[in-house]
Amino acid sequence: LTSSPIRSALHIIHIAAEMAPVAKVGGLGDVVTGLSKALQKKGHLVEIVLPKYDCMQYDHIKDLRALNVAVESYFDGRLFKNKIWAGIVEGLPVYFIEPHHPSKFFWRGNFYGENDDFKRFSFFSRAALELLLQAGKKPDIIHCHDWQTAFVAPLYWDLYAPKGLNTARICFTCHNFEYQGSAPASELASCGLDVHQLNRPDRMQDNSSHDWVNAVKGGVVFSNIVTTVSPTYAQEVRTAEGGRGLHPTINSHSKKFIGILNGIDIDAWNPSTDTLIKVQYTANDLQGKAENKEALRRHLGLSSTENRQPLVGCITRLVPQKGVHLIRHAIFRTLELGGQFVLLGSSPVPHIQREFEGIAHQFQSHDNIRLILKYDDALSHAIYAASDMLIIPSIFEPCGLTQMIAMRYGSVPIARKTGGLNDSVFDVDDDAIPVQFRNGFTFLTADEQGLNSALERAFSRYRNNREFWEELVHKDMNIDFSWDSSAAQYEELYEKAVARARAMRQV
Ligand code: ADP
Missing domain, CATH: 3.40.50.2000 (Glycogen Phosphorylase B;)
Incomplete structure (x- = not known):
């Protein structure tokens, strides 16, 4: 008899600024939904945490309800209440965070492009971790995406693992190295990170400006797994031309860095069932x-x-x-x-x-x-x-x-x-x-x-x-x-990282 290895289901939580179709600007939104659906189909527990934007497509959220808890999170020296909403998007459980902050961070009629984006998303990253801690979640993987939620990686290791949210490995996916989330170093303090500790060349200091910090660099340095969205792009960003200044950082963390090609949602994009086209057709009937x-x-x-x-x-x-x-x-x-x-x-x-x-x-x-x-x-x-x-x-x-x-x-x-x-x-x-x-x-x-x-x-x-x-x-x-083969690659990375963490705990 041959026995196949027993795979146990993982608990994976994505913390992201986009999710199709409710809050989509580009490919990131498609990836969060497509990858999550494929992982859920493989039997894993997948949850998503998003900001509660005023401009979301609310008609795509099922059973949206406010939870009877107020999560308080730290920012700029104070605690702010966050109203937490839960709903189902494309069959996936999603938490939406609505900060009660006077700046009305996600009440701007826009997803991005605001002058205080660095503040908006560093606030969100911290509030999302606070939610996981206070809800008693014990995820195996926390997966953050692009500069907007790259703060999750340093916040997790510096503040939240010591507070007890310590079961997870962190995966960071950069969907485009053109957008890095750089800001004057002092701005990092707002979400409670230690500027003095982090504004160093081997941590979050921007590679071209020494009194600036770089969120994507923080994601690369502090995550257990770092991915980007295709194998060729993963090679390109390791060069001076493609890395937009981050190539030395990526190269020194190359062991945990890999490119995985995205899939597409083959249900939404299917010419044989697509009701948005005049005549449905298949490969055998052109x-x-x-x-x-x-x-x-x-x-x-x-x-x-x-x-x-x-x-x-x-x-x-x-x-x-x-x-x-x-x-x-x-x-x-x-x-x-x-x-x-x-x-x-x-x-x-x-x-x-x-x-x-x-x-x-x-x-x-x-x-x-x-x-x-x-x-x-x-x-x-x-x-x-x-x-x-x-x-x-x-x-x-x-x-x-x-x-x-x-x-x-x-x-x-x-x-x-x-x-x-x-x-x-x-x-x-x-x-x-x-x-x-x-x-x-x-x-x-x-x-x-x-x-x-x-x-x-x-x-x-x-x-x-x-x-x-x-x-x-x-x-x-x-x-x-389809997402099937790409999701299998993510699954393998997650499983290896979780197994390594378990082995280390047993030593
Ligand atoms: P990026 O994320 O850089 O914009 P991608 O090729 O990854 O590029 O994704 C583009 C997605 O946006 C595709 O689904 C494409 O069909 C869609 N898209 C781009 N421009 C338009 C447009 N003007 N109208 C409708 N869909 C668009």
Whole structure:
């Protein structure tokens, strides 16, 4: 008889600033929900702690109720009461913290972008740990995310483990090293951390400014497990170019650092059940995809004269990271090549938004180009379903979800080889990649020539080799981008960390 190792369920608590669909700004929100659902399905107890923002999508929270406890947490030399709410989001138990602080930290109509974000989230990180302590929770893993909750790691070891919240190992995931949460060192004192102890080069001191502290650095230094969202990005951030100043810190903690590719929510993104698209379809019946293309063209007022005119989609935040100059170039090059281009995107950067408004205006009644400059979830589904290709020319991309969603909808990605794109898009002409994994078109150099070469190869294959293209679409739609395998990797990291902690306690 062979016996398989007995796995015991873990108690995992995520402390995060986002969770889809109730409080989502970007990929972080998708990861918290997707990973939690997958871990719950594996039998673990997963709970989430979020701020109670006024601007959440409250209709996605079931059984929301205020608990009959007031958790007091320390800030700026005083104790403040926090009202605690509980509810269910996507089948997951969530606690929401509503601070009774005169600054109304989460009552601003915004998730981020406030002048006092460092205060807002260091307050939240401490209040979340206080909640766990006072509720008598005994988690195996506390998982914090990005700079907003990176404070949890030093707070746990310096203040909360000594108070008795001491069963957990800390996991920190950085979803984008561009955002590090730096502030003058004195600001760290507000949440009760010891500035004198922590503002040191081997602890939280910012690597480029000695009287500043850096929250992400604290997350890296004080966590037991540190992850980022793709293996290639994990390598890139260890270099001077990719690490945004944190590469020496990451390198000196490299033993506990790993990149795990995100998955996508394959229930929310499923062309065979998606009610936001005109016609549902599967990999074995691509007629439905053709009908979605026709429907989108009609909806946007694009020409429908040529069925086989390639339609290129682009769905993105318009920020420098996404290669906005290459997106602009792709619009004009697609036009020269005789294709159609649909851009869905919006920009928090005023000059970029203005520039794209100019292009949108230039093409407003054009037969082949349409720019829709807003955030529109329903339209994004329609574009994934309608387009033949999706273009993603990112300068850097920690993981990226749009290439995976595109493939699930049979839209072939044209992507720059960086970060998570490099781990999920493999060129059809790359002999170094086994044929069964080749699924798109890639380019390395972030310039117009690089992009042209990939775009032109895609157009040529689409036009001259229909059978090849249909096989490629079929293959892409069948790739497994679910959370299952990524969640298994997190599970293994958690289990190893917990086992190490138990072994140490027994010594
Ligand atoms: P990031 O998190 O850097 O914005 P990702 O590729 O990880 O990029 O995730 C982007 C997500 O946001 C995808 O689900 C994509 O469909 C969606 N998205 C981006 N821009 C828009 C938009 N203008 N309208 C609707 N959805 C969008």
